[in-house]
Amino acid sequence: MSDWNSIDTPYDEILNDLPEDMRDNFPDVDIIVQSGETIILNFNSIITQIKRESNHLKKFISSELGVKTSIKGTQLVIKSKLDKNRITQTLKIYIDKFIICDNCGKPDTILKGNKKNMKITCAACGYSKNL
DSSP: OOOTTTTTTTTTHHHHHSSHHHHHOOOOOOEETHHHHHHHHTHHHHHHHHTTTTHHHHHHHHHHHHHHEEEEEEEEEEESSHHHHHHHHHHHHHHHTTTTTTTTTTEEEEEEEOSEEEEEEETTOOEEEEE
């Protein structure tokens, strides 16, 4: 696996490190940077593709990057100037932690619970773990 802490990891390398059935469906991040903010234009589309709640991903991005975020309509506004690779890397970390099954490597997981008692269960193999 690649070092996802490297800001300079190319997008293609990020895709190559995903499970095969996730590569074709990996969300392409569409951003603009303006007035000191980065806006993920297709945030709602990303949420739909990865089948997770928008607030969960928003909070993860905020925490992982150490920035303030807000949802405006179908977009995520990040109160910092960031490039596409850094956002893509953050999304990859999220997918590894909250979507890909540790047991079978498939993205067929369901996230249940709250912040203090969260559990991920794989619909493909039945594996389950507390986060």
